[in-house]
Amino acid sequence: MPRILIIDDEKSIRFTLREILEYEKYEVDEAQDGEEGLRKLTEQSYNVALCDIKMPKMDGVEVLTRAKEQGVEAQFIMISAHGTIETAVECTKKGAYDFISKPPDLNRLLVTLRNALDKSTLVTETKVLRRKVTKGSEIIGESEGIRRVKETIGKVAPTEARVLITGPNGAGKELVARQLHEQSNRAAMPLVEVNCAAIPSELIESELFGYEKGAFTSAVKQRIGRFEQADGGTLFLDEIGDMSLSAQAKVLRALQENKITRVGGDKEIKVNLRVIAATNKDLRKEIAENRFREDLYHRLSVILIHVPPLDERKDDIPLLVEKFLQDIAEDYGSAAKKIASEAVRHLQSLSWSGNIRELRNVVERLVIMSGPEITESDVRAYAAK
Secondary structure, X not given: OOEEEEEOOOHHHHHHHHHHHHXXXXXXXXXXXXXXXXXXXXXXXXXXXXXXXXXXXXXXXXXXXXXXHOOOXXXXXXXXXXXXXXXXXXXXXXXXXXXXXXXXXXXXXXXXXXXXXXXXXXXXXHXXXXXXXXHHHXXXXXXXXXXXXXXXXXXXXXXXXXXXXXXXXXXXXXXXXXXXXXXXXXXXXXXXXXXXXXXXXXXXXXHHHEEOOOOOOOOOOOEEOHHHHOXXXXXXXXXXXXXXXXXXXXXXXXHHHXXXXXXXXXXXXXXXOEEEEEEOOOHHHHHHOOOOOHHHHHHHOOEEEXXXXXXXXXXXXXXXXXXXXXXXXXXXOOOOOEEOHHHHHHHHHOOOOOHHHHHHHHHHHHHHHOOOEEOHHHHHHHOOO
């Protein structure tokens, strides 16, 4: 349900607007002056703020200005009995969606409100989509281990060398793969990801190489595999240590010959792609126990990049926490919460077996459960192991 904040020093106006908006099925909150309104806007999430201009303590224009400076996402509809064209223009320049004179015309108010809500939804969706496209490639951190990773990426990405990325689950191996692709000469072409651990062994071959119509009972039409989808770009084989030996043999052949054959077909198809692989396993140990092909290992590991676990890069936790607070605020359409330095230090003192993924989940929990500022006591209460 859309949330509306009415900021007005006149109780009768607030009462009237609340009745109208609640009848229209909106969730309504009130603030009796500018200071209270700004506080609520920064502490809670609203879709639209109906804000009077002439108020004690802090006028509406200042509320609008300071709210936008603090990253408040709510759309502002300014209301005033003393409005002029100059005031309306000033408010629009400062980020207001619209300006309405008092007493407001009911029909115009509701139409403007619906349009502002549409814009609020569109802005939120656009930011979320944009961040989903871009945030995945950013590697946060300045620790020695992460500096080495970034330096290696900078040297290796422009080449065609195959890369094997190692490290524990949740440490950020996928981010390294994305950076390698985005800094490569293939960046304009697709990055195709395959989670080898998530695909049953009997299906991995058809997933990677595709199949011809009639190749098996359910093959009612031809399917293009991931190798062909990545042609011209990059194929990222995540958790390759979980791939079956039979599939490993066929991947090895594809890497040797730059050709694949669809399941049920006999035509060889040339592919031009770069392969990046990742694993959380010790492949040397897997080779010794005959669970991974040594010749495939050497094909994949032209360059080795090890992503350190979070417990080995705790100096990066403050930067990661700040990034997650910003990301979560964008997802929720609210201003980013502050976190006390003591709370950050306590987070650094903890052990993070789940690595970056676990830290992100804890930060989101803290955002939801804590007050305006995340304190050390919040961390002790909600980051319990």
